[in-house]
Amino acid sequence: MKSIKTLGLSGAAAALLANPALAQEAPGLDEKINQTFANLTGPFVSFIFAPLPGTSFPWIVLWLVVAATVFTLYFAFVQMRFFSHAISLVKGDYSDPNDAGEVSHFQALATALSGTVGLGNIAGVAVAIGIGGPGATFWMILAGLLGMASKFTECTLGVKYRNEYEDGTVSGGPMYYMSKGFAELGLPGGKILAVLFSIFCILGALGGGNMFQANQAHQQIAGIVGDYPGWITGLVFATVVFMVIVGGLKSIARVTEKVVPFMGILYVATALVIIGMNADKIGWAFGQIFAGAFTGLGVAGGMVGALIQGFKRAAFSNEAGVGSAAIAHSAVRTKEPITEGFVSLLEPFIDTVVICTMTALVIIITQQLVIDPATGLYMLNEAGTAIATVDGNSGVSLTSAAFGSAFSWFPYILAIAVILFAFSTMISWSYYGLKAWTYLFGEGHTKELVFKLIFCVFVVIGAAANLGPVIDFSDAAIFAMAVVNVFALYFLMKVVRQELASYSARLKSGEIRKFAD
Amino acid sequence: MTAKIVIGLDGTETGERALEFAKTLAKRIGECELIVAYVIEWSPYTFQTPEENALRHKRREEEIALANSRVVEPAVAALKAEGFNARGVVRHGDVAETLNAITVENGASQIVVGRSSADGFKKRIFGSSTQNLVMHADVPVTVVN
Numbered sequence: 292m293k294s295i296k297t298l299g300l301s302g303a304a305a306a307l308l309a310n311p312a313l314a315q316e317a318p319g320l321d322e323k324i325n326q327t328f329a330n331l332t333g334p335f336v337s338f339i340f341a342p343l344p345g346t347s348f349p350w351i352v353l354w355l356v357v358a359a360t361v362f363t364l365y366f367a368f369v370q371m372r373f374f375s376h377a378i379s380l381v382k383g384d385y386s387d388p389n390d391a392g393e394v395s396h397f398q399a400l401a402t403a404l405s406g407t408v409g410l411g412n413i414a415g416v417a418v419a420i421g422i423g424g425p426g427a428t429f430w431m432i433l434a435g436l437l438g439m440a441s442k443f444t445e446c447t448l449g450v451k452y453r454n455e456y457e458d459g460t461v462s463g464g465p466m467y468y469m470s471k472g473f474a475e476l477g478l479p480g481g482k483i484l485a486v487l488f489s490i491f492c493i494l495g496a497l498g499g500g501n502m503f504q505a506n507q508a509h510q511q512i513a514g515i516v517g518d519y520p521g522w523i524t525g526l527v528f529a530t531v532v533f534m535v536i537v538g539g540l541k542s543i544a545r546v547t548e549k550v551v552p553f554m555g556i557l558y559v560a561t562a563l564v565i566i567g568m569n570a571d572k573i574g575w576a577f578g579q580i581f582a583g584a585f586t587g588l589g590v591a592g593g594m595v596g597a598l599i600q601g602f603k604r605a606a607f608s609n610e611a612g613v614g615s616a617a618i619a620h621s622a623v624r625t626k627e628p629i630t631e632g633f634v635s636l637l638e639p640f641i642d643t644v645v646i647c648t649m650t651a652l653v654i655i656i657t658q659q660l661v662i663d664p665a666t667g668l669y670m671l672n673e674a675g676t677a678i679a680t681v682d683g684n685s686g687v688s689l690t691s692a693a694f695g696s697a698f699s700w701f702p703y704i705l706a707i708a709v710i711l712f713a714f715s716t717m718i719s720w721s722y723y724g725l726k727a728w729t730y731l732f733g734e735g736h737t738k739e740l741v742f743k744l745i746f747c748v749f750v751v752i753g754a755a756a757n758l759g760p761v762i763d764f765s766d767a768a769i770f771a772m773a774v775v776n777v778f779a780l781y782f783l784m785k786v787v788r789q790e791l792a793s794y795s796a797r798l799k800s801g802e803i804r805k806f807a808d
Numbered sequence: 809m810t811a812k813i814v815i816g817l818d819g820t821e822t823g824e825r826a827l828e829f830a831k832t833l834a835k836r837i838g839e840c841e842l843i844v845a846y847v848i849e850w851s852p853y854t855f856q857t858p859e860e861n862a863l864r865h866k867r868r869e870e871e872i873a874l875a876n877s878r879v880v881e882p883a884v885a886a887l888k889a890e891g892f893n894a895r896g897v898v899r900h901g902d903v904a905e906t907l908n909a910i911t912v913e914n915g916a917s918q919i920v921v922g923r924s925s926a927d928g929f930k931k932r933i934f935g936s937s938t939q940n941l942v943m944h945a946d947v948p949v950t951v952v953n
Contacts, residue, residue: 392900395852
């Protein structure tokens with residue numbers, strides 16, 4: 292996910308969000324709308340992102356990291372014990388050949404990944420490293436590894452309590468395990484949680500999963516071709532999104548879904564090549580990461596600063612605990628819900644431990660961060676808010692500069708990748724929002740069409756408007772999903788433990804075995 | 809023992825000629841079962857949108873029903889009308905691998921297919937399904953022009 296909260300820390304990204312063209316057209320009205328909206332939603336936003344007393348650590352990040360730790364311990368390090376089993380499942384070793392033609396584990400994983408991999412992995416990591424130093428990487432990886440257990444928990448429940456309709460379509464996600472799971476355990480309040488979650492999910496889908504993406508895509512295009520009104524990008528994007536989600540035009544979605552993973556692989560491969568070209572500095576880079584993790588190496592806030600940035604980045608990037616992945620994973624064809632839980636635990640691994648770490652390593656190894664030769668510590672910029680960089684870059688431009696220092700053409704690829712990632716994230720979130728919408732209002736063609744049209748309208752608004760407060764709010768909505776979701780997971784985790792015990796026993800006894808090919 | 813022949817159809821004219829050839833074979837063999845197979849090209853490693861995933865089960869049923877009603881059932885009915893022992897199979901998967909799997913599962917002794925009409929570019933890179941089948945099948949394959 293691409294959180295403006297983290298990006299907002301970089302002056303460049305914040306400036307990008309302001310659209311002077313629109314503000315000039317209607318200075319009074321535009322300003323008024325923004326102000327009114329900010330006033331209305333301000334308390335909610337401040338509450339969600341409030342720091343713990345006496346620190347700058349947002350409690351919501353601690354909430355997610357604590358949850359991930361609890362699930363890791365409760366399931367006795369399931370992310371390590373079943374890591375290779377998860378890979379076997381994705382490869383299809385345990386898939387019944389008679390189910391050929393149904394959604395495979397690989398497809399469910401790829402779909403969920405295309406919703407999370409994006410700007411956060413490229414720009415967000417640069418912000419984290421820029422402020423927290425190389426040490427932030429260590430904490431980011433740690434939080435990513437812990438987050439695997441959260442994903443495992445929510446996705447197992449997502450499949451277990453999904454609705455399967457007579458026509459063969461499925462609907463799943465936190466709202467279904469909240470209402471059905473709580474009822475099964477005889478707990479009250481499941482329905483209320485589900486409704487709350489659905490409301491936050493719709494707001495998050497329209498905001499962070501839509502307007503923010505449209506806005507960032509416009510900034511990228513404007514950065515290449517020069518400035519022009521955002522509503523033009525908005526209309527083009529909205530038209531394409533409309534054709535995909537309303538018109539069911541599969542070709543566009545299919546092209547995107549093919550190009551996006553290709554871009555992801557190209558990104559990681561390029562990063563590996565750059566790291567390989569600087570092979571002599573790999574040891575040094577890891578030294579910086581470990582030293583920085585525990586001493587801070589002079590970054591603002593020292594070790595705690597590095598830790599906050601790392602944890603934040605991981606939590607915001609892989610969405611573990613937010614509940615969105617539970618919706619994406621619930622379409623898989625399996626008789627054992629827990630198998631999808633195993634598969635989903637690869638998601639934070641790929642998103643955070645692999646892709647985010649690649650970004651971090653490239654920035655460190657190409658020496659974008661300025662080190663004081665006298666002390667060996669990082670030098671801060673003039674404002675003292677972040678580490679000084681070679682060209683004064685931050686956010687996505689820092690990543691771009693790091694890759695560009697090795698391959699001058701890469702920034703163009705990166706810009707295209709960001710635009711495509713934004714588009715695929717929109718498509719994913721349109722579905723998450725739709726599922727929450729149909730949970731609240733019921734399934735039906737007209738009802739679904741209403742949401743899809745609203746979604747398309749918000750694409751235009753997102754690309755055109757000055758969105759500071761709107762995006763603050765929609766980001767807060769996404770993390771409000773996590774508050775409700777994690778709360779429910781604590782009550783339902785014993786269900787997952789029973790599934791885990793039963794499955795492990797049958798795997799051990801040989802009752803569950805690979806299909807011979 | 810009944811001899812079994814798998815006939816791979818792809819809904820085109822060459823499939824009809826494969827059927828004709830298999831009938832000739834079956835007449836010569838005598839006691840012979842004809843298995844009419846239609847494979848819907850599908851891979852578990854494609855990328856799909858969440859919505860496509862949610863609808864997948866429904867689509868799969870529709871694809872199978874369509875393949876049955878358009879291709880397999882008419883062929884089986886025609887064979888039966890002519891007095892042959894015949895049945896149909898519809899599966900998803902890689903065409904060559906799946907046809908071979910159907911053959912192995914049923915203990916069939918050979919496969920008859922029509923020459924495939926794959927388009928140029930894909931064929932040059934990956935070879936056609938027919939080529940793959942001929943190269944990798946566990947039983948003799950007859951390709952009918």
